[in-house]
Amino acid sequence: MTTGGQVRAVSIARLAAVPSFMLTWIAGTDGSNRTVAVPRIQKPGLALTGWPEQLHQGRVLILGGTELEYLAQLDASACARGIATILASAPACVMVARGLAPPNALVEACGRERIPLFRSDLVTSELITKVTAWLIDELAERTERHGVLLDILGIGVLLLGKSGIGKSETALDLVVRGHRLVADDVVELWPQQRALMGAGIASIRHHMEVRGLGIINIKDLFGIAAVRNTKRVELVVELVEWSDHAEYDRLGLDDHAVEILGIAVPHIVLPVRPGRNLSTLVEVAARNQLLKAEGHHSAQRFATAMRERMVGHISPRHEVEVDDALE
Helix, strand or coil: CCCCCECCCEEHHHHHCCHHHCEEEEECHHHCCCEECCCCCECCHHHHHCCCCCCCCCCEEEECHHHHHHHHCCCHHHHHHHHHHHHCCCCCEEEECCCCCCCHHHHHHHHHHCCCEEEECCCHHHHHHHHHHHHHHHCCCEEEEEEEEEEECCEEEEEECCCCCCHHHHHHHHHHCCCEEEEEEEEEEEEECCEEEEEECHHHCCEEEECCCEEEEHHHHHCHHHECCEEECCEEEEEEECCCCCCCCCCCCCCCEEEECCEEEEEEEEEECCCCCHHHHHHHHHHHHHHHHCCCCHHHHHHHHHHHHHHCCCCHHHHHHHHHHHC
């Protein structure tokens, strides 16, 4: 499978609405359509003295108590020069931490330049940490896959396969069994702290298309417990049409993975033909992946036991375990 994605930009209006940032909009509301595309936070530093070399365009600029104290002891012209210097870099927005009141000169300048100015009740270090982490997640490269994402026993399972092979029908059967739907048809994927996250796009979230039934709303039919908005993808199950000429894994000794956005995810291929209960197979695959995550690899343990028995190096206690495995 090939991967592809796009780098996104986040609007200041959306950033301002994040509750954990505890932001109050002070000035520059006309600049709500500004965007930020870089997760790194900017501190003004020497720019307040009129030296702009270290400033970068389009970043979130954060001022703390030290910066405000410095501006407060300047005369009016020096203060105006420092503020003009930091705003000349065209920051995406300016945030003042610790609930401090920004100087009037900064409020007036931001209003005049249409640069959003916020006050946050968070201390400077916490504000920087939270905004940076949020921007890293929001600005991460994203891609979409045609498939279904489910939460099966806590394991995020991404079902892939060509159109009409039975992904939605399999997912519906799993929902009936008590598992949860995350996304159907279009699954949006993005990296987050070395994990691959998935969600449905907002316009069709919690909906499913089933041939013969049409569009159904899983949340309305089965309740809030049958859906969730996002889930870490921990297993990719690819449904393929059965072919008598193809070779399929019969032992499960080797673990395979597919790379999506630079993240390797366990991957298995399930051939589809009449008589195979796909929902049961997918659920068992999720259970088996759960065991592997806990360090129990059934196929490898079975193969090891068989090899030891064949060479005759086996204890009486182990022989009982081998006999049980063979039954």
